[in-house]
Amino acid sequence: MGNSQSGRLTKDELEELHKRTHFEQKELKEMYKQFKKETPQGVINKKEFKEVMKAMGVWDIFLQDLIFNVFDSNKDGSINFQEFVTALSIMKRGTSDEKLEFAFQMYDFDGTKCITKESMTTIMEAFYKLVGPLVTYSGKKFENPEDLVEEFFEEMDNNHDGKISLEEYKEGAMKNTDIIQGLKLFSKEEEPER
Numbered sequence: 001m002g003n004s005q006s007g008r009l010t011k012d013e014l015e016e017l018h019k020r021t022h023f024e025q026k027e028l029k030e031m032y033k034q035f036k037k038e039t040p041q042g043v044i045n046k047k048e049f050k051e052v053m054k055a056m057g058v059w060d061i062f063l064q065d066l067i068f069n070v071f072d073s074n075k076d077g078s079i080n081f082q083e084f085v086t087a088l089s090i091m092k093r094g095t096s097d098e099k100l101e102f103a104f105q106m107y108d109f110d111g112t113k114c115i116t117k118e119s120m121t122t123i124m125e126a127f128y129k130l131v132g133p134l135v136t137y138s139g140k141k142f143e144n145p146e147d148l149v150e151e152f153f154e155e156m157d158n159n160h161d162g163k164i165s166l167e168e169y170k171e172g173a174m175k176n177t178d179i180i181q182g183l184k185l186f187s188k189e190e191e192p193e194r
Contacts, residue, residue, distance in 0.1 A: 008029075008032070009028065009029065009032050014028060014029070017082065017085060017086075020086060020089075021085055021086055021089035021093075022089045022092070022093035022094065023085065023089055023093070028085065031081075031085055031088075032081055032085075035081050035084065035085075036081075042080065042081065043078040043079060043080050044078060044079040044084065045077065045078045046065075046068055046077060046078070049064070049067075049068050049071070049079065050064045050068070053067065053068075057130075058130065059130075060126045060129050060130055062122070062123075062126045063123075063126045063127070063130060065109075066106050066109055066123065066126075067106070069105075069106075069109065070087065070102060070105045070106050071083055071084065071087045073086070073087075087102070090102045096174075096183075097170070099183045100169065100170050100173055100183070101166065101170075103169075103173075103183060104166050104169050104170075106123075107119065107120060107123060107169075109123070112163075113165070113166065114163040114164060114165050114166075115163065115164040115169065116162065116163055117149055117153060117162060120149045120152060120153075120164075121145055121146060121149045124145035124148055124149055125145045127145070128144075128145050135148060136178065137151055137152060137176075137178050138151060138155065138176060138178060139177075139178070155172050155175075155176065156168050156169060156171075156172035156173075158171070158172075
């Protein structure tokens, strides 16, 4: 991505990123300039990404891997500008649907297109290490990850098959104020009807 000789995005690349993200072309140019300054090789490898995560207070290796894997959409072991700006666009300006799909991808770390109790427990154990026993869900405080996962599945697993599909996750998330708040799904103009 980007004209390697000039260090700039081509007009076609810029137009394509503008169509695929929620950023204006001027913003994309500035971000590309900064990205190239910080990563002259044009990609962020996993080791560099983990160092950034540590600097942001995310020390858990498992969580670092989860986040990296969602950013690394082509699964080549590095994050290029296109992947970086696409993920950033979803996180900062994405629609509620985009943000829910992004979060689901993190929970579906084994690529099965569903969330299992085992994978969710693994994620919640790492999350508890990050924030401690301050985790609440549906207005309740949970002392351990297992209890939270049970509550999560009780609310989300509509067909009771022990797995949560993307559709079940989206439907359940839209009814849960903690998830809506956590993902900041709605701007003031896009508040859900209750």
